[in-house]
Amino acid sequence: MRGTDYVLKRIAFAIVTIFVAVSLNFVLFRLAPGTAVTNLARVPHATPALRNALKKQFGLDKSKSEQYVIYLEQLVHGNLGVSFENEQPVSKNLRIAVINTLPMVTIGTLFSILIGTLTGVIAAWRRGTPTEAATVSSALGFYAMPTQWLGLMLIIAFAGVLPTGGMTNEFLLDPGFWQHLRDLASHILLPALTLGLTLYGEYTLIVRSAMLETLGEDYILTARAKGLRPWTIVRKHALRNAMLPITTLVALSLGYIVAGAILIEIVFSWPGVGRAVYLAVQERDYPMLQGAFLLLTISVVICNLIADLLYFKLDPRITE
Amino acid sequence: MSEASLLIEAPPEGGQNRRGFVLHTLRHRPAAVIGATILVLVALGAILAQWIAPYPLHQQVGPVFAHPSWHHLLGLDDGGIDMVTLLMWGARVSLVVGFAATLVSMAIGGAVGVLAGYFGGWVDTVLMRITDYFLVLPDVPLMIVVAAIWGPSLFHIIIVIGILLWTSTARVIRAQVKSVRERVYVKRARALGAGHTRIVFTHVLPQVAPLLIANTVLTVAVAIFDETALSFLGLGDPSTTSLGKVIENAFQRAAISAGAWWAIVWPGVLVTLIILGCSLVGGALEDALNPRLRVAHLGARTFRLRPLVGRGQDAL
Amino acid sequence: MTAPLLEVENLNVWFDLEGGGELHAVQGVDFSLEPGERMGLVGESGCGKTTTALAIMGLLPPSASVAGRVLIDGEDILAGGEAAMRPHRWVDIAIVFQGAMNALNPVRTIGQQIVESLEIHDRGKGAAARARTGELLESVGIPAARASRYPHELSGGMRQRAAIAMALSCSPRVLIADEPTTALDVMVQAQILELLDGLCNDFGLALVLVTHDLPVVAQLCNHCSVMYAGEIVERGPLDVLYHAPGHPYTRMLFAASPDLGMGDAPVLSIPGAPPRLDRPIDGCPFRPRCDSSFAACVERPHLRGVGDDHAAACHLNEMVTA
Amino acid sequence: MSVDATVLEVEDLVVRYPIHRGLVGAVTRQPRRQVHAVEGVSLSLQKGEMLALVGESGCGKTTTAQAVLRLVDPVAGAIRFDGRDLVPLGSRDLRPVRRRIQVVYQDPYESLDPRFRVKAVVEEPLLIHGLGGSKAERMERVRDALARVELSPPELFLERFPHELSGGQRQRVAIAAALALEPDVLVADEPVSMLDVSVRAGVLNVLDGLRRNGLAILMITHDLSTAARFAQRIAVMYLGRIVEEGPAAAVVRNPQHPYTKALLSVVPRRDPRDRQRPQILQGETPDAVFIPSGCRFHPRCPVAIERCSIEDPALARPASAEDGHRAACLLLPARS
């Protein structure tokens, strides 16, 4: 079959990357100052007996390589350790956070891709006109704004009109479905808008140059010579080809989506992964941080894999 | 008639001299002109902060969050320190972080890119695999983790940002070096028996330099952006005043609720301007360097029709 | 008298230059074409031959401005600008570009791209269009089953054939072939030339062959226009052009092409390079490179008849006739 | 030129490139495949001679040239320069030899570093090989080289950048740079195919002049007309093999191999009256990975018989050919 090799290679790469990240994670956090023992033994009149017990509990009395094996074993069983903060399994804490983060990030990202593609296409199409200048400069403007700052500016602008913190109005004790949805949507609007605005600029620029590159290809000239209407050419010939670099670049910018989500969740008190990372940083809750980092890495790797496979589907030229 | 003597009139064809390319682009593209102007102004303010800042950096000159006034055009911050002064010093630290981190990342990315692109083969495979790994690792979370583990200091931030930003540089440079390496004049030099060092330094690097510069400028923007993010997360160096730190201070002291918008709006605007400046300059250079952007076979504008008087070359 | 199939009248094209100023790329080009006629458009690179082809199709970039008339059956298709030209494209005039790899969209199959041109010009839809596509491919020597192939899955020659099949899809009356065989091997070039020859014979297609390769034109065309510095400097039947050229440029161009049968006869290059078109040209543009220039050449010569169906822009001819 | 003035001799040269099987291929143990770029090519080049290596793209002519320049490693065979085999030499030992075998590439737009002035381009080989003594002496050699390629007066060109030159001039500068080292052999890889027709002859005439002064030139080309006019001998390659080789005039006027015949028949003539019925071969040159059995030309050969698919013919002088003219075809009665 066409490209079995390509697909296998990408999957193998993703697996190896995850393994590297997992190992990096292990090494990185062994370098952290303080261990589980120093964190958990900060209780009044901590005794050496308590410390030893903790040491044993966290396997810190074993050699580094043994610890690594145990760590891998635990990972395989979905065990990411126990949070210093609430001493609950990290995986459980993260699961809740992820469920909260997903809708906000998804809407924000979709918004940015939609607006970015649209403005990018317009900028390329209107090349050399004031429209292009306006589109590109507003895209650059939003791209240049620090995410957290833009969020704060939106709070200033929308204070009193839209809720500026939290994910739902929890005081609606038993909201109906529509009421709940409305409530959720009103809370999601500002954070998602912030994410969308900070991301879209980059997409506009990417789409614009991908489109411009495509519009310079000879087959566009052929399409014109065939008598196709300009928008038909954009839709059927240019956009499809421009999607190739766009797919890759959007996948690569996933890291920034994650970064943006962290900042935005802090600004808007959104109880998601980003906020969990922030709180873990504040409390130096290393197991949580470790788990969140692993989770983020794996999701970025998987999204990249999906982008690679999508690329494969979009580009018939990939055979090997 | 000898052929040669006629050739003096030979027209310049295609191609362009790459010498002075960067300066030329900076002068002839409006976006680059605006960007460069912003950067020069901000850099001047930052460099001259010692001499032209209206007040000493740590001096309390009025009440906390005092309104903008004639003495303090942009108001005071949460420590009663003049915002104009803070912005100058803050820009200085932010630019230092931006450029130093970029230098680190350029050194790594440039070296990896040149080595991988020039030598190809297993060197390329190994280096690019490593780059790919770094590329998919989410930068900011990794920065957070490393900064959290190492502890907050400007030096750590520079190193952390530097060692995580090099991947895109490495890829871009590698691609360019690969294409330069396939240029006939490099092949010719190799056939002549030129050593790797000579080829890299006399043929490859000068050719890649404009792209490296464009990339540097763009990376500075990312580095400054990341610095503000890290500062905002409380991972900044508390003993220095970067723009990110200024924003974070104002945020921590609830400047917005206190009605002191100036303490948070201006540093953000300044960061935006710096990043905008870098993006404009870097983007313009990249655009100018991308030959595939020169032609567009389709656009909103089409060719124009001209009335014609007379015939042939008389018709003008 | 009926109007010729394609008539180009006093075509001029200018390009705006990036640093200001403009470049007069095509200067008062005239020619006409009857059904079944094959015309070569020959010249060095930068002489304006491709620009002329693009101008006829209305495919010039936004930096270009154009003047003159392009008439199909006596109707000026250029006057309405790009939009007015669209219905004539592919139906009246089709074009085959130089690099077929780039002229075909890499992510769509050959078949899809041909079907698309059939559909937009209402030459069939769906299954009918696909059937017609198969026929077209067969007619250029590609098995119909390859319609589902992507361009990169075909060899260079096959791609060029596919491009020709696509150009023929709406049965145009004029086909412009812009360097159709450059970058192809001699044997494949011969195959393509043979194909074009057959198509002209079988369908009465009028052909404009744009190339720098005189021998190719000599083998395929009956007429030829030689361009230099944006102008047509000589045109006429090929036989006449080779054996009794009216312009030194034509003569020297032939002399510069080596030929199998030439033995040890010298091959001479034309010294110097064409003039810059972004500056005004004094006198005959070929004067600095000409081996027979004389005093009158400070005046710019105009294309004028020098024989039956033969015209040249050279003062030497005036001396002869005078 | 009856005396043996052979400077370069290639014997049974074989160059193959492996093809990656890919992950699936490796796992399913598919056989390793190779591109058989050059399969047993022998040729020799004399002082003051131009040998044209002719063939379609993919026939192995450029690989042969690269092997001669020792830019690719042959699998087997010998490349003797001045009687010394270059194949076993390491890069250090090759350096002095490299000076004496120089190359001119196809694309004059690409073969000059756009940042180098003409004088730097021509001087660079001297610097690389540490030749030419002082700066002034080197400049002298640079001027000399420029004069030899008819870029005179050299002063007009020394300070120019490549983009300030026309295509023909650039190719001349490239040749001058090769000449600066005073080589014995010049490999010219399609030296004029990227140039405008009007200036090709100029560059070819410069090469011809150099040859007359004793330079041995190996010219790679796909253009038989050029080869016929400028080369002394022509070798026609097909799928990694030389199928016919001999004095230029003999090969052109009296082609022996069916492939050469076909090639010659499709060369367009400049005289419109001289239209011939071209003998067009169907299909295209097959993939160099899957070499047909027997005579590698047999699937496309218009006169092939059954034996051709079994037996691989060797180069030999056919009965109807003159001395030094050889072809590899089973159907040609060899001279006893």
Place this chain on the structure above:
Amino acid sequence: MSKKWLAALPLLVAALIFATTATGSGSSSKSGGTFKLGTASGIDSLNPYVAFNQDAYSAFEYIYPILVQYDAKLHYAPFFATSWKASNGGKTWTFKTRAHAKWSDGKPLTAADAAWTINTDVKYKNGATANVAGLVSHIKGAKAPNATTLVVNYDGRVNPSWVLGQFQQYAILPQHIWAQHLGKKGAGLKTFPNSAPIVGSGPFNLVRFKQNDIALFQRNDSYWGPKPKIDVFGLQQFSNDDAMITALKAHDLDAVESVPATTMKTLRKAGFVVQDVKGLDQTDFIINSNPKKKKHRELLNLKVKEAFDHAIDRKKIISVVYLGAAQLPSSIIPAPAGAGWHNPHLKTPTFDIALANKILDKLGYKKGPGGIRVANGKKMSYDVIIPTDVQSLPRTFQIIQADFAKIGVQLKEDALDSTAAFDKMAGSNYTYQGFDLAMWDWTALIDPDFMLSVVTCAQWGGWSDSAFCDKHYDKMYSQQQTAATPAKRRQIVWQMQAYLYQHRPYLWLANDDQVSAVSKNWAGFTNTAQGPFNELNISVLTSVHQK
């Protein structure tokens, strides 16, 4: 992008637009209404063996039975226990508890639950229950002879106020729930998430809890004590003061537990009641007082410490860092701790650079190059460890640094996260050799025992951050635990404060106020030194009501 997606997008956009018009609506109010309180810290865990944050302990106050509570004047008052007495020379304590009390799941709540909780905590105090071990120190065991009687046995005579102080913070857990989660050596006690809805027995039931987000309490109608007037109490956590104040202004919140000093003015202007109460939090300047300290031993010199104390401009700190919302500190037990534990004779050291310089001059520490004094041949230049999570410290440090420069002492900031900071201060194996100076903060409790304990030798390796270790002081510490009468205990506590004032392991910087804000629609909302949502008693949420 598939076509289905494209079709769904307008819907999504429509939903978002629709949403903007529908904010701020709807408390599903019954008569008492919902009281929404914003907090910046929040509940970290609902498990008493894990929880660390004050909000968590405040929550336990409302959902679990507790033997005693404080009254408005911070005297002990009955709660789950109706009366108590000591016997056996102060070694045995007997509590009478409420009769007919029930847990929220309907099971009876008796003294047996209390006895089980105490015995369990004692049993595992070196392991799973270490978090509460301090509260059961000196306890040998507890018994419940009947449903309303709890008998607690101590290993010696214990001071009554000390005993009640411990039990005031001690949540009694439902045996029938927790006994199932003992696990191996009680380890299960720590891992039990105790998620909502919790089986408790207080004025409120915790019905919903989302970490870092929200805790919702519903009025417990089967509660045995005074019933709250509100139906629902919600504690919403914000990671951003601005968002929280904005929510308050938009009336998405009714009150904010602790508002930043910078916003007090604007909130008052906006019509909110801002309650500024003297608080229990004190920032401190720590001088490593380890008697075995190897480097910079001049810092053990009480004169040097005194000079440092006079070089701190507390008034400036209070005006810049706290905008006036803080008090001048003078003792390890802050004045608002109440019940007379604070020693009122101690005066805040004066800010007097000249005096400080004179003291240092007298010691013979001459100024060297750069105006920095030299002590014992070494420059008086010190790194000050500052934990990054105490927000007020960087600004405070800037002020101190500038003034210390004037007395020839150079301070350098060494900002570390709190774990790293603590690690660095404690040093390897808790030897306290690696640091000279640090800054941090302490939040005092009402009962002075805990604050006084942190400077005992026994706290090395525990809470100690100054490495102060003094036999005489330790003796006083154990005496106050066992003093026969409250008056006697107070006397010892005052002596201890004076002793610390003189030996200066800490130089107290500022005692910041507890500032809360509440909407004018509510009455009966009071702020305390521990904030409105506190672990003192249940009065705030049982008395707050709509106007």
